[in-house]
Amino acid sequence: MTQHTRTAGRLRRVVASTAAALAATVLVAGCATGSDPVAPATGAAPTPKDALLAAVPEDTDGRFRFAGKDSDTDLSGLVDPAAKGVELTMAVKDAELGLTTRMTFRVVSEQVWMKVKFTGGEGLTGLPKLPDRWLELDRAKLTDAEAAPVWDGADVGNAGPLIEAATAVEEKGDRKYAGTIDLTAGAAAEVLEAEQMTALGAAAKAVPFTAEVGPDGNLSRLTLQVPAAGERKAYAYVVEYSDYGSAPQVTAPTGAAAQKAPKAAYDLLNG
Secondary structure, three states: OOOOOOHHHHHHHHHHHHHHHHHHHOEEOOOOOOOOOOOOOOOOOOOHHHHHHHHOOOOOOOOEEEEEEOOOOEEEEEEEHHHOEEEEEEEEEEOOOOEEEEEEEEEEOOEEEEEEEEEEOOOEEOOOOOOOOEEEOOHHHOOOOOOOOOOOOOOOOOHHHHHHOEEEEEEEEOOEEEEEEOOOOHHHHHOOOHHHHHHHHHHHHOEEEEEEEOOOOOEEEEEEEEOOEOOEOOEEEEEEEEOOOOOOOOOOOOHHHEEEOOHHHHHHHHO
16 A cells, blocks of 8 residues: 655645745835555565565554754654644745744644744734634634644654655665655655656656664654755755654643634635
C-alpha cells in the first residue's frame, strides 16, 4: 500500500497562503498525510529499505517531537498518536514587509485550535486583531477543506512516502543510510509543491537522501537534497523525530486558555 502525505505538508501550504494573503491586504501606515509502511515478505531477509520503513513513526508509537524544514520554512511540534493529537508551529517571514506570521495548530481527534502571532512589520495596518488564546475552529466555517490540519497519522513529515519511493538504499553503518528517491513516484510526488516538481523535471527521479535511525529503532532524521531548479536554489528537505515516548502529551486546551474562534480568524484562513 502507499502512504499518503501528512499534516506537515498541509500546514506549510496553509501558512504560506495565509502569509501571502496578509501581504496583499496589510498596508504601510500612510499608504493606500495513511496507511502503514509496507512490510517485507514473510521469511525474506529485510533490506535496508525495509529497515528504514520499519523505523518510520506509526500510530501505535508513543508521543514524540517533530521538526522539519525546506527551502524557506521551519516547522516544529509534538505528535501524540494515542490522543490522535498533533501540535505544529510554523513561522513565515515576509522580508519586504518585515512581518513574521507565526501560526500554531493543535489537533485532538476531530477538534482543532489555532494561535496566530504577528511580529515585526511596525507601521503596518490592516492586520487582524486576534486574542492571545487557543481559538477553536469550526471546520464548517472554512471555505477550504485544507485550511486547518486534521489528524491523519503519526508520520507528519512524510518520511514514509519518501522512503517508499526510494529507488536505491544502502546501509552506511551505525544505523545510517543513503540512496536516491524518485519524487515522481506514488505519494512522494505530492510532498513538494507542483511548481517545484515541474521545475525539477528529470532530476526529480533520482534525488539523493540520507537517513538515520536512533538506538531505539525509530527514525531520527531524513534529509532530502533537492537540487536547484528554475529560479530556486538547491536546498535540504529535512525531517526529524525525537523524544519517542517522553514528549509532552497533546491535550485539548481548556478554561481561560481557549475560546471559540472569532470572525477575524475565519477571515484570515478563508482569505
